[in-house]
Amino acid sequence: MSNLATIADNIQDVRENIARACAVAGRTSDDVTLIAVSKTKPVSAIIEALDAGITHFGENRVEEAALKVPEVKQQRTNLPTWHMIGHIQSRKAKAVATLFDVVHGVDTPKLALKLAEQAQLVGRVLPIMLEINISGEDTKEGFLAHGWETNNAVKAQLWQEFEAIMGLRGLSIQGLMTMAPFYDEAEATRPIFRSLALLREALSEHFKVVLPQLSMGMTNDYAVAIEEGATMVRVGRAIFGER
């Protein structure tokens, strides 16, 4: 990614890296959705990416998206899918439930309930991802799942929360989302992604539900995430440059 590279060039590079990681894992690129994270970037950059074939965008602030989503709609007829990837305050649930197509950052039962209420009010079923804190860092949002494989209390709590959210009308749990800690070596993130993939398997099996999506991997670590089963990668800087 040089300064002269265009957004279209960057997208091409990212797509090649995705294909390579899929090949390593014996998967097909069609299984991986590239979400271009356009937070802080102008609408002109989104249009460039859209014209270069991007169909999914990620934003992390409601106010910012409320400006950008309608602007994009004015400029193009091929509308992308908008993903809310940031932390959501409950009082913004209404805006989120109307503005976004998919919500990744559902991190408390209370927020899930608010989103469910709002989705029902506008007569839709909102696809959501539960944000999971695998690493246990206290700076991270998400349902605490650090050590869930061996810690029965952590597991019991998670199972209970999952069951409650599963029962909410207005929401459809599509899968799990996580953010790995920042490490110098991307390889160090592997256990985090592997643990999330195993958690998805365990929940699917226990609750007899299909959880098609694993939203994991960002600019620094998306190749590792794909090797561990990511179906959605959220890539910002590698496409749009530094923020």
Ligand SMILES: *Cc1c(COP(=O)(O)O)cnc(C)c1O
């Ligand atoms: C900003 C952000 C990304 C993208 O990060 P990059 O390092 O720019 O690829 C992905 N996921 C979440 C939740 C983010 O906030």
